[in-house]
Amino acid sequence: MDMNNFFENYLERDSLFINKSLLLSSYLPEEVLFRGDLIQEIANILAPALRVEKPSNLFVYGKTGTGKTLSLKYILKSMSEIAKKRDIPIKPVYINCKLKRVADTEYRLIAQIIKEFGKTDVPATGLPTDEIYNIFYSLVDTKKQVVLLVLDEIDQLTKKMGDGILYNLTRINSELKNAQIALIGISNNLVFAENLDPRVQSSLSEEELIFPPYNAVQIQDILRKRAQGAFRPDAIEPGVIEKCSAYAAREHGDARRAIDLLRVAGELADRENSSKITIPHLDDAEDKIESDKIVGTVTSQPKQHQMVLYAILLLTPSKRPFFTGEIYDVYAKVCKKAHYNVLTQRRISDILAEFDMLGIINAKIISKGRYGRTREVSLSLDDDMKRKIKEIIEKSLQI
């Protein structure tokens, strides 16, 4: 009944935010701080495109949140503006290879590029792969032009399939008569190129750049600049920005995390009607981000994976670490009881490895000598979190 009041209040009280979009990861700033040199270098490498010559292929490394994507997008944007003004036939294409069910296979990657060229009716499946290549060729090769193909998170592409895709991509140019394609790969795995086919390696990374992490001071400046536009003046208590950037600098200078942290802290402060963002808000925000991340990954897991996790949760109060075999036994028992089909131990082994990758569990392979070799699994969550996850799984599997 005081719902109305609530909404009245909600509208009346002013938010700490003026423009939250500045703190979202989709935001592209006017100016990329501390990346001037690198941007200049990339610009040098890509500039020939403006004269409709094929630039060198480029490979960009750097950890998450070091501004790789941002810088590339920034450059592509200004290049396409100039190109539009002077009518230069350049086509920048940005594709994130990580996106599930969008561009994480060869077929879908090409299909996605074709979509970028404006042909939207590409079937999601059903065509042979070379057919889709043919569509692509006929679409691109209609006129003389330079395609700047940016492949973000390119390592995801090779992880699933081999490096054959990349080989095909580097080979495309020889199939084209008029158009030229420059490949720009972005990867946050610094050793990515090392286990690649040498032919691919040499042709893909004609040029290489490494994005170093930001240091704490730089992150502070970045935060301050974003915060300036995003929040009302004086919405942030002194020390908050400093602490926020210290958090991020501790984690290899991830600017994106710092910005997320600040935004969530702002949201929390807003929700409890506080007039300022304080350091406790920041701490809460860190917890919230962490817990949201875990809850998110757990809920998005397939049923069988959840079942395995459930088995681990059942085991966890008993003793410290447990082994694959024990987990499998419990898993099989629970599955049978809930009338799910029981997967092989081979599969469970892979699922456990996946969980390890996701950071949901800690697993390491140990040898118990005479008593075999196995994964030693432990769960690094506090009891609260465990309970929460257990409930989530029970609900989603209806156990």
Add this chain to the structure above:
DNA sequence: AGGTATTCACATGAAACTATTCTCTGAGTTAGG
């Protein structure tokens, strides 16, 4: 005692299988002329 050889309990890899989704094709069907 010191040195090998075994052995366990899985890990890891490769290939094949299953099920689902989607296109394309051509045969058969239908409705209108």
Add this chain to the structure above:
DNA sequence: TAACTCAGAGAATAGTTTCATGTGAATACCTGT
């Protein structure tokens, strides 16, 4: 006769199974002292 329907063939893809091979070190076994 043109338009429509529908089954079947072929692809891509995700998830899984089957089969095969690999593996680190605690034990068992041996050997010479």
